[in-house]
Amino acid sequence: MKRLSIFLLLATFAYSSEITLGVVPQQSPLKLSKKWLKVTSYLEQQTGIKVVFKTEISIPKFEKELYSGNYDISYMNPYHFIIANKKQNYKAFIRANKNIEGILLSKSKKVEFTKENLENKRFLFPAPNAFAATLLTKLELKEKFGFDIDKQAKVLYVNSHDSVYKGISREVGYLGGGIVRTFNNFVNNADKKNLHIVYKTSSYPSHPIAFHPNVDKKIINKLENAFLKMPEELKKLLSIKNFIKTNSNEYEVIKKLDVENK
Structure with missing residues (x-):
């Protein structure tokens, strides 16, 4: 009887294992929750581990939580990872197979990237440390053009990629930063039809999912396998074709970029 009680206790503990998944708010919390709650449900079914979705109302608030180590695992941009790795020793383990690149959008079909054209124009960005959308x-x-946006233009941070796209369409700004994936997911057709991609950056390793060192490696192995086997409909929901294994060393290339927010 005592042995059975111990078994039941261990089984209950295993079933009640719970970790938090923090997701960078490139879109509104409501939009993200509609996608990621389906993902966390799938992860729980596959691993027996309860995964609790978390996000914040803005990227800076997300950064504060991440850099304080308040997420067990987290989906973050590459720049966030470099800082989170330094501050909390987060380690990357999964990412989308496709690399990431930043884009600039305008209502104009063509933009002259000259000082004469860009000086004192307003640029919209989701957040100061959005990797591809802002920093790149x-x-x-x-x-490439000798134009320092922070010194020679006006900058407005608007909390999310969707807000950038709406703002450019509605002439709140002249140029706005984003990424292809979030632009493709932008569903406001009245605004989207007004927008044109006028510039693309070089590409770099995409957003990693990383784990805090306090999380048991056995849990990470289970989650890794679940991400690699994720059904097509869920990957499509996230606009990710496939997940691949990664590691922290892959993001060393980001450290070589002079993207520190001054």
């Missing part, structure tokens, strides 16, 4: 586009305009 700023870096490449400075390196």
